[in-house]
Amino acid sequence: xxxxALTIVGDSTGDATVALGAVAGTVDAVTNATLALATVDLPxxxxxxxxxxxxxxxxxxxxxxxxxxxxxxxFTWNGTSTSNNDEAAIRMGLAGTPAGVTADDYPGVGARTxxxxxxxxxxxxxxxxxxxxxxxxxxxxxxxxLALRGRRARD
Numbered sequence: 001x002x003x004x005a006l007t008i009v010g011d012s013t014g015d016a017t018v019a020l021g022a023v024a025g026t027v028d029a030v031t032n033a034t035l036a037l038a039t040v041d042l043p044x045x046x047x048x049x050x051x052x053x054x055x056x057x058x059x060x061x062x063x064x065x066x067x068x069x070x071x072x073x074x075f076t077w078n079g080t081s082t083s084n085n086d087e088a089a090i091r092m093g094l095a096g097t098p099a100g101v102t103a104d105d106y107p108g109v110g111a112r113t114x115x116x117x118x119x120x121x122x123x124x125x126x127x128x129x130x131x132x133x134x135x136x137x138x139x140x141x142x143x144x145x146l147a148l149r150g151r152r153a154r155d
Contacts, residue, residue, distance in 0.1 A: 001054070001055060001056035001057070001119070001120050001121075001122075002020075002023065002037060002053075002054075002055050002092070002118070002119045002120070003052075003053065003054040003055070003116065003117050003118065003120075004020075004052070004053060004090060004091040004092040004093065004112070004117040004118070005050060005051060005052045005053065005090075005091040005108045005109050005110075005112055005117070006018045006019070006020065006040060006041070006042050006049070006050075006051045006053065006088075006089075006090055006091075007049065007050050007051075007087075007088070007089045007090075007091060007103045007104065007108060007109070008042060008047065008048065008049040008050075008083075008086060008087065008088050008089075008103065009048060009086060009087040009088075009102055009103045010047035010048045010086050011085060011086050011087060012085040012086060013084070013085045013086065014047045014086060015083055015084050015085055015086055016047075016081070016082065016083035016086035016087065016088035017041075017042070017080070017081070017082050017083070017088060018041070018042050018079075018080070018081040018082075018088040018089065018090060019039065019040070019041035019042070019079065019080050019081075020039065020040040020041065020053070020077065020079045020090055020092075021039055021077045021078040021079060021080075022036065022037060022038055022039045022077060023035070023036055023037035023055075023057075023075055023076070023077045024036060024075070024076050024077070025057070025073065025074070025075050026072075026073070026074045026075075027060070027062065027071055027072070027073060028071060028072050029072070029074070032060060034057060034058050034059075034060045035057050035060060035073075035075065036057060037055045037056075037057055037077075038055065040053045040055070047086075050108060050109035051109070052108075052109050052110050052112065073121060073123075075119065075121070079092070087101050087102065087103035088103055089101075089103035089104035090104075091104060091106070091108050091112060091114075091117050092117055092118050092119065093114050093115070093116075093117040093118030093119075094114060095114050
């Protein structure tokens with residue numbers, strides 16, 4: 001999931017833009033559409049905009065018969081904020097420090113806090129062991145095999 005806010009503070013000409021690109025997610029360097037998130041942006045004409053976003057993807061289930069396996073998850077996206085005279089910021093959990101700039105100050109829209117914004121990945125695992133045959137079933141299978149073998153020997 002990723003959460004935050006896109007903010008524009010119109011100080012003069014309304015020339016600010018801000019956008020957060022789509023997320024591409026990979027598992028062991030193979031792109032997986034389940035981990036993707038859509039682009040979030042504000043129109044160029046937006047003046048004094050404070051737009052929160054909270055996105056999450058579906059649960060990804062991986063089934064493997066390997067005894068051990070380390071998975072590598074990677075997420076990539078880009079963000080842009082531009083302006084000649086106004087202020088534009090992407091709030092993603094880090095407060096900015098430029099002097100005289102307020103677009104990235106916390107708290108933001110909806111009383112946002114730096115601790116609640118950002119990119120988070122929750123990983124859980126469920127290990128399901130394959131049932132082993134019961135000893136009684138193995139003995140019974142062995143007796144059936146011996147009986148069949150004995151029958152073929154008589155024929």
